[in-house]
Amino acid sequence: MSGISRRKLLETLSAGAGAMALGCFAEAAGAQQMHASDRLPPFTGPGANPRWTSVGLVATYPQKYPLILLTDRPVQLETPQHYFLSLFTPNGAFYVRWHLDEIPTTVDLAEWRLEVTGNVEKPLKFSFSELLSRFPSSSVAAVNQCSGNSRSRLQPRVPGGQWGNGAMGNAMWSGVRLTELLRAAGVKPGSLQVQFQGMDRGKGPVGHGSNAFLKSLDLSNPVIEECLLAYEMNGEPLPLLNGFPVRLVVPGYFATYWVKALTNIRVLDKTDENFWMKSAYRIPDTPRGMTTPEDVKAGTVKMIPIGRMPVRSFFAAPEADGKVPLGMSVTLRGIAFSGYGRVTRVDISDDDGKTWAPAQLGPEYGAYSFRTWEFSWKPQRRGPYTLAVRAADETGNVQSDEPVWNPGGYLWNRIERQQIMAGAAQ
C-alpha cells in the first residue's frame, strides 16, 4: 500500500468528518501535494495571482450559471475560463459588475422609461415598446471587458476587484442606435458630452460616487456613431444582472461606459465632473497606461479617463495546468480582441515566448468581437511547458511582455502564459 493510500484509509476510518472539513484548509496549505478535494486558499497576494481566474467561491445567482464570486453586495461575478471556448459568451455565464448595491431585481416595463434630456431642443421619453417599434434595430458583435480585468496580476497589488481574466465576455448586441434618439431630441449647439445613468443607486449621500453611477462620452468622439441602446443580448433579453431592459453598448471601449438598466441620457454643455468621470476610471496619460507607485506618490502623473481596450489574447483550452500524454496532439484554443481594430494575427509559443508560430484564426465578426484561434500542438519531450499567446491588431498594436502598473489596476494586457505538463505515455 502506498503512503498516500494509507493516509487516506486512516482519514476515512477516523470518525470526526465534520472537524476534518473545518481543518482542511490549514492542512491543505501545509501539505506537500494539493488534491482536487482540497479547497483553494481564499486569497492571493502579496504576489501576483497565478491562476486564470480569481480564487473566490463559486456561487449561484438568478439567471446565471454558477460563477466565481468576488462580492455579493453589490454583485461582482467572474466567468470561468472554459466559457471562452465559444465565440459568444452565453448570457448565463457573462460576468457581472455593479458599483452600487441598489440594483434592480424587478423591472416594471409599465413604469420604466428611457429619457433624453439636458441640452436638447425637445426632451423625450420612450417606453420599451416604443424603442422596439419606432426605431430600426441594429446589431454589433462586441466585447465587454471590465477596466479592471486581470487586476490581480499587478505587482505591487492594488486595491479593487481582484479579477483574474474572466471579467470579459463577447455578445451579439441588438438595439437602437444612440444617434437615432439624439437626433429625435435635437442636440443643441454648444453641447459637449452625453451622460448616461441607470436604475442603480447606492446608500451614500447625494452628490457622492456612492449614491449614483454616471458616465459620459464626448459628443465629438466617433464612437458615439457606433453606440447602441441594446435590448437584446445573443438573441435574448438581457439578464437583470447584465442590465435588463436596456444597456449602453460602446464598441471597443471598456465596460465602465456600458451603463446598465439605462434610464437617462443627458446632453451636457460642460464637461461631466461627477466622481465616476473626474476621479474614478482614470489612467496615466502614458504608453500602455504605465506608471510607478513612486511617480504616483510624487504627484507627477497626468491622469485621463480610460477609453479603448488594448489588444489581448487568451487560452481557453486546455485549461491551466493540464497534462497531456507525450505523442498526442492537442488543440490549443482561445480568443483575442482589440479595441483598436481587427485582430490580424495570433502567435503561439511553447518555449515561454522565445519562438513563435502563427495560430489559425476563426471567422471574423467585425472589429469589436472576439476572434477565436486554434493551434494544433504536439509536445516533443516529457516535462513542463510554458505556452504563451500574443495577438496583433490591424492598427499595428502587438501585445507586449512588459507588465503594466497603474494605481487603478487598469489596462493589463501582458502576453498570457499557460503551464502544461507533457507526461509519459508508457
Place this chain on the structure above:
Amino acid sequence: MTRSPEFRGGKEAGSTRPLGLFFLSAAAIVLAAATLLYAQSERGDYTQRNLGSLAQPVVPAATDDAKYSVGSYPLYWPELEAGEGKGLVTGYCNTCHSPRYVLMQPPLTRDQWAAEVTKMMKTFGLEMPESDRAIVINYLAEHYSPETRKK
C-alpha cells in the same frame, strides 16, 4: 448504414474461433502483466473533505404582466477574523457594501488600508468619529496585511 471498422458481427467472430481462443489466453497473460505494471493506478479514492456545494435556486414563476423579476439576490456572508474592531468594520462597511469586499482584497499594508478608509470617508461620504477610524484601520492591518493575513 455503413458499419464502423471496430464493429464485429457474430459471423466473423464464429469463423475465427481457434484463433479467438489463442487471443483470449494471450490477453489473459497481458492482463496479468498489466496488473503488475499499473499497480500505481488508483481507484475508488474518496475523501471526507468537501469543497462546499451549491443549492439550486428556485426560478420564480413568470407572470404575463410588464414586471420582470428575479426576486432577491443571495448574500454570502463572510467570516471575518475575530478581534477588536470586527463589529465596527462590519457595521460601517456594510452600510454601502458587503464586508466581503474586505476579504476579496489582496493583503494590503497598513498605509493602503488607511487610504481605503480615507477614500470611504472623503470620497464616498462615510461619517465616522476619529476614535472609530483608528480602530477600523488597526483591525484591517492586524488581520489583512501581508504579514498578518491567514484566511
